[in-house]
Amino acid sequence: MQTPDRNTLLRELKNYLLLLKEAGYSEIPCETELFTKTVPLESTISSPVKIMATSKKATQLVQVREELGDCTRCKLSQGRKNIVFGSGNPQADLVFVGEGPGADEDEQGLPFVGRAGKKLTEIIEKGMNLDREKDTYICNIVKCRPPGNRDPEKEEIIACNPFLVEQLKAIKPKVVVALGKPAASTLLGRNVPITKERGTWHEYEGFKLMLTLHPAYLLRAYTIENRKAVHDDMKKVLKELGK
Numbered sequence: 045m046q047t048p049d050r051n052t053l054l055r056e057l058k059n060y061l062l063l064l065k066e067a068g069y070s071e072i073p074c075e076t077e078l079f080t081k082t083v084p085l086e087s088t089i090s091s092p093v094k095i096m097a098t099s100k101k102a103t104q105l106v107q108v109r110e111e112l113g114d115c116t117r118c119k120l121s122q123g124r125k126n127i128v129f130g131s132g133n134p135q136a137d138l139v140f141v142g143e144g145p146g147a148d149e150d151e152q153g154l155p156f157v158g159r160a161g162k163k164l165t166e167i168i169e170k171g172m173n174l175d176r177e178k179d180t181y182i183c184n185i186v187k188c189r190p191p192g193n194r195d196p197e198k199e200e201i202i203a204c205n206p207f208l209v210e211q212l213k214a215i216k217p218k219v220v221v222a223l224g225k226p227a228a229s230t231l232l233g234r235n236v237p238i239t240k241e242r243g244t245w246h247e248y249e250g251f252k253l254m255l256t257l258h259p260a261y262l263l264r265a266y267t268i269e270n271r272k273a274v275h276d277d278m279k280k281v282l283k284e285l286g287k
C-alpha cells in the first residue's frame with residue numbers, strides 16, 4: 045500500500061478534527077489510557093483541542109454524527125446554517141435536552157451559546173457546582189433551527205428523534221434533564237404542563253428523566269419562585285448523581 049503524503053495526512057487529520065468538533069467535542073477522544081494527563085494541542089481549527097483518554101462512547105457518538113450526515117430528513121434543513129448536534133463530554137453522567145437551536149446556536153453550530161445558554165451555564169456552574177464541558181452533555185430535540193424560533197413541528201421531531209435516542213444510548217447518562225415544555229412533552233409523548241410537572245422524575249428510553257423549566261422561560265419570568273423551582277430540581281438531580 046502506498047504511504048499517503050504529508051499534505052494528504054494533514055488534510056485527513058483536519059477533516060477528522062472538524063468531524064469531532066461537529067460532534068460536539070472540545071477534546072480528542074482516544075480508546076485507551078495512552079496519556080496520563082490531558083495534553084493541550086493547538087489544532088488546525090479555531091479552538092484549542094486537548095487529547096483525552098476516553099471510551100467507546102466517544103466513538104459511538106461520532107458514528108451517530110456521521111449517520112446524521114448533512115441531514116435533509118425534514119424541512120428545517122432548508123433554513124439552517126449549521127446542524128447543532130450537541131456538545132460536552134460523551135462520558136458525562138448528566139445530559140440536558142433543550143428544544144432546538146436559536147439564531148446564535150445556528151450561527152455557531154453549538155447548543156445553548158446565546159442568552160439562554162449563558163443562563164444554563166450559570167445553573168450548571170454556579171448552581172450545581174459542575175463544569176459544563178466536563179460534567180455534562182447538551183443537545184436538543186431538533187438539531188436545526190426552527191425559523192423565527194417557532195416550536196418544532198411533529199414531523200421535524202419525528203425525523204430527528206432517532207438521533208437523540210442514539211446519542212443518549214451512546215452516552216448512557218445517569219440522568220437526563222428535559223428543559224422546558226416542548227422537550228418534556230416530546231420525551232414523554234404527551235402534553236406536559238411543565239409548571240405543574242417540573243421537579244418530578246420520569247423514565248425515557250430506560251433513562252431517569254427530570255423535568256425542569258427552560259432557561260429562556262426563566263429569563264422571561266425571572267421570579268424568586270421560578271429560580272427556586274429550578275434550584276430545587278437541580279438539587280434532586282445532584283442527589284441522584286450522588287453529588
Ligand code: URA
Nearest residue numbers: 142143144145155156
Ligand atoms: N434553546 C434551546 O432549547 N436550545 C438551544 O440550543 C438554545 C436555546
